[in-house]
Amino acid sequence: MPKYKVKILKDKCIGAASCVGIAPGVYQLDDKNIAYVVKEDGDTPENILLGAQSCPTNAIEIYDAETNEKIWPKD
Numbered sequence: 345m346p347k348y349k350v351k352i353l354k355d356k357c358i359g360a361a362s363c364v365g366i367a368p369g370v371y372q373l374d375d376k377n378i379a380y381v382v383k384e385d386g387d388t389p390e391n392i393l394l395g396a397q398s399c400p401t402n403a404i405e406i407y408d409a410e411t412n413e414k415i416w417p418k419d
């Protein structure tokens with residue numbers, strides 16, 4: 345079971361692709377340059393989180409898959 349649930353807020357994504365640079369197995373850009381999740385457990389939990397933290401607009405939300413607790417971004 346994946347450690348994290350990944351949610352992309354597409355209206356916040358500006359296509360900066362830093363998430364893709366860090367964890368391309370999880371994050372990819374669609375034909376409109378908006379990020380989507382290719383595979384929720386396509387990289388280590390650390391890289392999944394780092395990818396989310398690299399997003400300049402906080403368009404990626406990370407949740408604990410078991411408890412649903414929001415891990416990132418911190419409010």
Ligand code: SF4
Binds near residue numbers: 352356378379398402
């Ligand atoms: S880093 Fe953020 S803005 Fe850039 S592609 Fe990923 S989700 Fe979109």
